[in-house]
Amino acid sequence: MRSVHLSVVSAQSCEAQRRSAVELRGVGKTFTSRTGQVEVLRGLNLSLQDGEFLAIVGPSGSGKSTVLNLLAGLDQPTSGAVFCRGEPVAAVNTGIGYLTQHDSLLPWRTVEQNIAVPLELRNIGRTEIAARVRDLIAQVGLEGFERHYPSQLSGGMRKRAMLARTLIYDPPVLLMDEPFGPLDAQLKLALQAELLKLWSAHRKTVVFVTHDIVEAITLADRVLVFSSRPCQIRLDEPIAIPRPREVHEVRFHPAFEEHYRRLWTALEPPARRPS
Amino acid sequence: MSTQALSETQAEPTLGLSGRVWLYRAIFVVVMLTAWQSASGTLLDPFWVSSPAAIFRTLVAWTASGQLGYHLLITFKETAAGFVLGATAGVLFALLVGANDTLHRTVDPFVTAIYGVPKVALAPLFIMWFGIGLAPKIVLAAISVFFLVFFSTLRGVREVDLKMVDALRTMGAGKFATQRMVIFPSALPWLFTGLKLGLPYGFVGAVAAEMMASNAGIGYLTQNSAGQLDTAGVFAALFALMVVTTLLNEALGRLESWIFRWR
Ligand SMILES: Nc1ncnc2c1ncn2[C@@H]1O[C@H](COP(=O)(O)OP(=O)(O)OP(=O)(O)O)[C@@H](O)[C@H]1O
Numbered sequence: 001m002r003s004v005h006l007s008v009v010s011a012q013s014c015e016a017q018r019r020s021a022v023e024l025r026g027v028g029k030t031f032t033s034r035t036g037q038v039e040v041l042r043g044l045n046l047s048l049q050d051g052e053f054l055a056i057v058g059p060s061g062s063g064k065s066t067v068l069n070l071l072a073g074l075d076q077p078t079s080g081a082v083f084c085r086g087e088p089v090a091a092v093n094t095g096i097g098y099l100t101q102h103d104s105l106l107p108w109r110t111v112e113q114n115i116a117v118p119l120e121l122r123n124i125g126r127t128e129i130a131a132r133v134r135d136l137i138a139q140v141g142l143e144g145f146e147r148h149y150p151s152q153l154s155g156g157m158r159k160r161a162m163l164a165r166t167l168i169y170d171p172p173v174l175l176m177d178e179p180f181g182p183l184d185a186q187l188k189l190a191l192q193a194e195l196l197k198l199w200s201a202h203r204k205t206v207v208f209v210t211h212d213i214v215e216a217i218t219l220a221d222r223v224l225v226f227s228s229r230p231c232q233i234r235l236d237e238p239i240a241i242p243r244p245r246e247v248h249e250v251r252f253h254p255a256f257e258e259h260y261r262r263l264w265t266a267l268e269p270p271a272r273r274p275s
Numbered sequence: 276m277s278t279q280a281l282s283e284t285q286a287e288p289t290l291g292l293s294g295r296v297w298l299y300r301a302i303f304v305v306v307m308l309t310a311w312q313s314a315s316g317t318l319l320d321p322f323w324v325s326s327p328a329a330i331f332r333t334l335v336a337w338t339a340s341g342q343l344g345y346h347l348l349i350t351f352k353e354t355a356a357g358f359v360l361g362a363t364a365g366v367l368f369a370l371l372v373g374a375n376d377t378l379h380r381t382v383d384p385f386v387t388a389i390y391g392v393p394k395v396a397l398a399p400l401f402i403m404w405f406g407i408g409l410a411p412k413i414v415l416a417a418i419s420v421f422f423l424v425f426f427s428t429l430r431g432v433r434e435v436d437l438k439m440v441d442a443l444r445t446m447g448a449g450k451f452a453t454q455r456m457v458i459f460p461s462a463l464p465w466l467f468t469g470l471k472l473g474l475p476y477g478f479v480g481a482v483a484a485e486m487m488a489s490n491a492g493i494g495y496l497t498q499n500s501a502g503q504l505d506t507a508g509v510f511a512a513l514f515a516l517m518v519v520t521t522l523l524n525e526a527l528g529r530l531e532s533w534i535f536r537w538r
């Protein structure tokens with residue numbers, strides 16, 4: 001794989017040409033179920049530029065996955081509008097890669113067959129599929145497990161297989177819902193580094209949901225902190241750590257501590273916040 | 276994770292049977308046959324209950340004369356043809372109906388109502404329509420199999436994990452690709468349940484039609500033996516049918532565990 005590290009293009013120079021890759025305008029979402037209504041999002045505005053890496057943190061149940069589902073077009077907002085690359089998202093959005101929070105591998109397919117699904121859907125030839133699958137399997141470190149079925153993998157390995165399946169068709173926008181949650185620290189760093197490498201090489205737009213503040217600071221250009229329901233953006237923190245970043249050194253950067261403190265404070269519920 | 280619970284179904288307990296269970300089964304058969312044999316002629320009149328020895332003699336005679344093979348093959352052909360037709364129609368119809376909620380809700384009450392009609396009651400009608408050849412038997416077998424496979428497969432289609440469907444749709448899968456890659460494979464275990472339930476009913480359909488009007492097949496053989504007051508013949512014909520259905524069910528079970536080796 002390419003190992004080019006492009007540094008971030010200077011913000012002012014192409015601010016004008018940059019269109020928003022992903023945009024939520026006054027989005028509200030209320031779920032209606034038998035037990036009543038749950039208002040998850042209310043008047044949410046959010047805009048991401050092309051090639052921007054956004055991380056979202058927030059308490060459990062605050063609506064992070066809901067936002068990703070709206071962007072993927074798997075769900076429709078109750079009010080407001082969702083745009084992806086300038087187009088309103090009306091049906092399922094196939095211009096994105098969505099690594100969901102829950103397991104969605106096909107249990108009757110082996111790892112390599114699962115990773116090949118997006119390419120099969122695009123009618124790509126067998127030999128090319130085999131080559132690209134092999135590449136991706138190596139990138140996510142699943143060598144030796146090509147012929148295993150998902151039920152024979154650990155949770156972290158299933159996540160990696162899903163990551164490979166999302167990356168293989170090279171979508172311009174990536175939605176990732178806690179992709180590295182169940183991984184051990186070592187592997188987490190390795191995959192974060194891989195993701196950063198990939199991101200800087202291909203300049204994808206990424207929305208990355210995580211519970212890990214360190215991970216958010218390490219990876220993102222901007223970190224949003226969601227409040228609990230109905231969700232508001234409690235903090236929109238641009239990360240001032242220059243790129244290219246080394247995933248295991250970011251935490252020693254002088255700016256890191258300040259970011260961490262501000263994000264942590266914003267995450268804490270107001271009642272418990274010392275002030 | 277909760278998604279896993281949905282997609283997993285219990286493993287078949289028949290796999291890996293220990294030798295001990297086979298021993299118990301053999302003992303059970305020996306005890307039953309001995310009890311029957313010794314009761315026949317002492318407690319019970321052999322005219323009504325026959326006896327294992329008499330049934331065995333009849334089977335040997337029929338096999339020697341080629342009668343048994345001939346009639347079994349006829350019933351087998353009718354059932355196999357009906358099974359293939361009914362199962363195929365059942366699966367296709369279930370995939371179609373399952374894909375469309377409006378269609379599902381529209382046809383559901385009618386299908387359920389027709390399902391409630393005892394299939395055997397349709398035999399005279401089919402004999403009137405299709406004569407006394409193979410056709411009415413095939414149709415009756417097919418109809419019996421169709422409903423079981425249809426309902427079972429439909430259930431599977433409705434219980435597909437929507438998260439997998441959504442994942443495929445975001446990767447760019449259309450309706451047909453989703454059916455082929457997610458819905459059909461995930462309904463397959465239910466489909467197999469339907470096939471395994473349907474197989475004996477297919478035989479019931481074919482045999483019932485044979486009993487009403489025909490000159491060949493296991494149904495004819497039982498009817499004919501009963502007409503001659505040959506109890507051993509009736510039992511022998513039914514026993515032969517039982518052996519065939521059991522073997523076929525076993526074959527289906529093997530096929531099933533091969534297909535679902537990913538579990
Ligand atoms: N289909 C649905 N029907 C009803 N309520 C829903 C549905 N989906 C989500 N919710 C509710 O919306 C709220 C937000 O859910 P969401 O999955 O977006 O949370 P989250 O921020 O991703 O949480 P976590 O960090 O635990 O993944 C929850 O309270 C949940 O109960």
Ligand SMILES: [Mg+2]
Pocket residue numbers: 064065066101177
């Ligand atoms: Mg979530």
